[in-house]
Amino acid sequence: MEQLFAGLDFFATETGVLIIMAVIGLMILTWDWRVALAGLVVVQTGVAAMGVARTGLPAQWAGVQVAVMLIAAAMLAISAVQTPTSRSLRQAGNWPLRTLAVVLIYLAWRTIDVTIPVPGIAPDMAGLFTWLGLAMLLMLGLSDNPLFSVVALLLWFIPAQVAVAGIVPHPSIFALIGGLELLVTLTASYLILVDRLPAAARRPVMTDVVFPDQEPKDWGVTDDAEEVVDALPLPGFVQDMVDSGRAARRSQPPALPAPNSAAPALPLPPGGSENGETISEQTAAKEQG
Amino acid sequence: MANLTAALTALPAFLMVSLLLLAAVAYLFRDWERTVAIIAGVYTSGLAFWFWRMDLSQPTQMLLGRPIQLVAPLTVGDFTFQVQTLNAPVIALGLAMGAAAFLLAARASQGHTFVPLGLTLLAGYSALFMAAEGPLAPTLLTPLFLIGLSAVSAFILQAGRVGRVAGPLRLLIPPILAFPFILVATWYIDQIALNPQDNQPAQMAALFIAFGYLLLLAPTPLHSAQTSSAETAPPVALTLATLLYQLAVLYMLFRTISAFPFVVQDAPLASWLEWAGLATAVWGGIAAFGAVHAGRLWGYSALHDWGVILMVLATAGARSLPLALFLLGLRTISMFTAAAGLSVLEQQTGGLSAASLRGAASRLPWNSAAFLLGGLGLVGFPLSAGFPGHWAAFQIVAETDWRQAAVVLIASGGAIFSYIRLARILFGPLANRSLLRERPLSAAMAAAILLISVSLALAPQLLDGPVSYILSAFNG
Structure with missing residues (x-):
């Protein structure tokens, strides 16, 4: 374990701190669950490696911390892949909006130059922890989506656990916090499933994302939810991932009805389609188009 | 095996193991909701009564032919749990809340897993109240619990309801935000002992602890778990979860202040509570004024009431703590009264929106009245259970600053207006002609709850005994 973290000691350098901060920014900008979960593991590994190198965090404890985060990410990924759409139904605006928010928060933080004083933590590390806290607040503020909310809360756990391990070096406290991380993740995994079951998806008006409680009552089910949640294109590599997944699904032949039987037409709830088409009719029209 | 049997005779072990065992059995039979809820209600009410009347000067008490060591500690890992005169009243109050919730769940379903998970919650909160020792002072571990x-x-x-998850999700936020602040304070507390002449560590520790507990108290803008859940969650489940959480935070705050008196001396906790309470009470009233959904209205009324309690806690003087506990007692009565009505309304009409409830009172008059009177009690309407507490709170706040009391009074007026609007909807023309009439047993229970609520409105001194008993726990 010591060797593993010795190999990762570049995270303790200034470049490492910048990499971690950039990963956090990327998680917010892309707002994709795959990027968020991968970023979470990278941030956890980086902060743990930094803790080992800079604060004397035992390598075994750091290893346990990374293992807990890997399990948490796996639990969230399992819930995310079981949902009908690959992206959130409560999307946090589009990527230019999120970019502006990240830049604004970063500039405000650098201008005010506030750093939470944590005993036993070097100022640059405390700065990183403050940035993690700000990113957490931004993610919580951007959306009600359970996956991104729990990612934000897990981001808060990362520096907190390193700081607490230095201040209260007690194994039972460390184990308790790790166990609570898993319990919170389990709860969030359940909430992801009940939130994302076929519920609602319609193109939100840009300004409506600011008032998530005012969802229109006539939201209906569409099977193209992920096409309509973002009004502007995503960054290139994320768009590629989404497009490839979408192409793979479209390449599968639609389930054909038995000969001489009516097509299984799923009626849309009011508002799901302006002209009253059913999902199967929409799909058929798209296939022909 | 002998050690295990001996350990189980300690009261903390008996309490937690019996609740968790009952939870496991209740989970297996969760489809028989009514039966399971009644059994759990009877068991927890028996436990609550036992704790309430418990004489801890006697070391042993026989229960079903087996000796129970009342003050024997239970050690699990680094933690020690023990029943003391300081925590027995709070445990009894928590169990009584659980009993009321389970008995109400026998009338209207609160979800298949409500009883087993509710019993687990009771075991967990009892463990928090009984925590006597730990790797750190138990009061500093409160956020982790x-x-x-x-x-x-x-x-x-x-x-298990598919749809919005904002309420349950936001419930996690305040304790997760708070725990690093309170744990970091332990470092400064250690520094106080190393250098008693230096006051800075005490100030830093006080600031971190005060800020952490302020987050735990979840004033506006951290309140939204309560109001969002009020729209989507089963009403009785929400009442139990909210009241247990708030009781625990208040109790642990007072234990913290008792253990670390510098928290109130070196941090502006009273000032923070005053302004946070004012913001909470005012926002609760304003938002209730705009709420048409019955659940949301109830949630914002409860928020207004919580703000008033925070303001009373901030008030200096010997009267503030008894009054805060009195308000907490009335809050418990009002919330359960409203939840009793709401749960039946929700079950019968299929929702709590204004459209669902139109004219429902013509078929469900007693439950509609229970909801309205319980809700009005939360905003201190005259002749409701909450009125005596709110009136006393306004007086005590007005002694310091009459403008704050006036603003809160106006805010409560907004909520009362909203209840009048909802009463017009409930007692208006019936929209759903197929709505069933309330059953006699359900109506009788609603009437009994209303009677309790009205009795407390007319004779608030009935709460003097219980409040004095609980006060002994809070005073340390």
Whole structure:
């Protein structure tokens, strides 16, 4: 374990701190669950490696911390892949909006130059922890989506656990916090499933994302939810991932009805389609188009 | 085996193991909701009564032919749990809340897993109240306990309902935000002992602890778990989860202040509570004024009431703590009264929106009245259970600053207006002609709850005894 973290000691350098901060920014900008979960593991590994190198965090404890985060990410990924759409139904605006928010928060933080004083933590590390806290607040503020909310809360756990391990070096406290991380993740995994079951998806008006409680009552089910949640294109590599997944699904032949039987037409709830088409009719029209 | 049997005779072990065992059995038979809820209600009410009347000067008491060591500690890992005169009243109050919730759940379903998870919650909160020793002072570990208990609460609030998850999700936020602040304070507390002449560590520790507890108290803008859940969660489940959490935070705050008096001396906790309470009470009233959904209206009324309690806690003087506990007692009565009505209304009409409830009072008059009177009690309407507490609170706040009391009074007026509007909807023309009439047993229970609520409105001194008993726990 010591060797593993010795190999990762570049995270303790200034470049490492910048990499971690950039990963956090990327998680917010892309707002994709795959990027968020991968970023979470990278941030956890980086902060743990930094803790080992800079604060004397035992390598075994750091290893346990990374293992807990890997399990948490796996639990969230399992819930995310079981949902009908690959992206959130409560999307946090589009990527230019999120970019502006990240830049604004970063500039405000650098201008005010506030750093939470944590005993036993070097100022640059405390700065990183403050940035993690700000990113957490931004993610919580951007959306009600359970996956991104729990990612934000897990981001808060990362520096907190390193700081607490230095201040209260007690194994039972460390184990308790790790166990609570898993319990919170389990709860969030359940909430992801009940939130994302076929519920609602319609193109939100840009300004409506600011008032998530005012969802229109006539939201209906569409099977193209992920096409309509973002009004502007995503960054290139994320768009590629989404497009490839979408192409793979479209390449599968639609389930054909038995000969001489009516097509299984799923009626849309009011508002799901302006002209009253059913999902199967929409799909058929798209296939022909 | 002998050691295990001996350990189980300690009261903390008996309490937690019996609750968890009952939870496991209740989970297996969760489809028989009514039966399971009644059994759990009877068992927890028996436990609550036992704790309430417990004489801890006697070391042993026989229960079903077996000796129970009343003050024997239970050690699990680095933690020690013990029943003391300081925590027995609070444990009894928590169990009584659980009993009331389970008995109400026998009338209207609160979800298949409500009873087993509710019993688990009771075991967890009892453990928090009984925590006597730990790797750190138990009061500093409160946020960690609350993270776990909030995670369990999220399941009973969602209750398997597909749809919005904002309420249960936001329940996790305050304790997770708070725990690093309170744990970091331990470092400064250690520094106080190393250098008693230096006052800075005490100030820093006080600031971190005060800020952490302020987050745990979840004033506006951290309040939204309560109001969002009020719209989507089963009402009785929400009442139990909310009241247990708030009781625990208040109790642990007072234990913290008792253990570390510098928290109130070196940090502006009273000032923070005053302004946070004012913001909470005012926002609760304003938002209630705009709420048409019955659940939301109830949630914002409860928020207004919580703000008043925070303001009273901030008030200096010997009267503030008894009054805060009095308000907490009245809050418990009002919330359960409203939840009793709401749960039946929700079950019968299929929702709590204004459209669902139109004219429902013509078929469900007693439950509609219970909801309205319970809700009005939360905003201090005259002749409701909450009125005596709110009136006393306004007087005590007005002694310091009459403008704050006036603003809160106006805010409560907004909520009362909203209840009048909802009463017009409930007692207006019936929209759903197929709505069934309330059953005699359900109506009788609603009438009994109304009677309790009105009795407390007319004779608030009935709460003097219980409040004095609980006060002994809070005073340390």
